[in-house]
Amino acid sequence: xxxxxxxxxxxxxxxxxxxxxxxxxxxxxxxxxxxxxxxxxxxxxxxxxxxxxxxxxxxxxxxxxxxxxxxxxxxxxxxxxxxxxxxxxxxxxxxxxxxxxxxxxxxxxxxxxxx
Numbered sequence: 001x002x003x004x005x006x007x008x009x010x011x012x013x014x015x016x017x018x019x020x021x022x023x024x025x026x027x028x029x030x031x032x033x034x035x036x037x038x039x040x041x042x043x044x045x046x047x048x049x050x051x052x053x054x055x056x057x058x059x060x061x062x063x064x065x066x067x068x069x070x071x072x073x074x075x076x077x078x079x080x081x082x083x084x085x086x087x088x089x090x091x092x093x094x095x096x097x098x099x100x101x102x103x104x105x106x107x108x109x110x111x112x113x114x115x
Contacts, residue, residue, distance in 0.1 A: 001055070001072055001098075006106035010096045013050050014110040017043045017078065017094055021112060027086050036062065037086050043078030043094060051076070056098065072100050080109070090114055 020042050030036045044062035051058045057070035061077045074096060079085055081092030090113035097107040 001105070003106040006072075006098045007108060009050070009054055010098075010106065010108040011110075013047050013096065014094045014108065014112075016050065017046045018110075018112050020046055027088070029086075032062070035082065037079070037082045039085050040079045040082050044076075047076055047078050047094070047096075072098050072105065074098050085112075 021039060024039055024042055026038045028038055030038050030041045032041065040062050044060055048058050048060055048063060048066060051074045052067060055070060055072070057068040057073040058066040059068065059073060059075045060066070076097075077095040079092055080095040081089075084090075085092040091111065092113070093109050093111045095107075095109045098105045
């Protein structure tokens with residue numbers, strides 16, 4: 001996959017996550033692993049299917065490995081800075097990277113409150 005296409009995909013994912021976060025009422029703890037919040041779960045549920053639908057494998061901080069036998073793997077922290085987000089501090093982001101057997105293809109970090 002062309003790096004520009006990956007960047008477009010990442011941009012679409014972060015836009016979709018931001019849209020879900022704008023509607024989120026509960027920013028408190030989730031019932032998953034320790035330190036996981038509702039916004040982590042919501043962001044992961046947006047990002048992982050979008051990545052898989054484009055043919056990428058995924059390693060997510062929130063939900064683990066998905067289809068990692070694929071040629072390109074996306075490594076994602078759906079909400080990087082979850083504690084800041086839970087306290088409504090404007091320093092949290094979605095972090096995405098795509099790698100293949102040769103190394104990094106593309107990456108993006110988007111701070112949601114500041115754009």
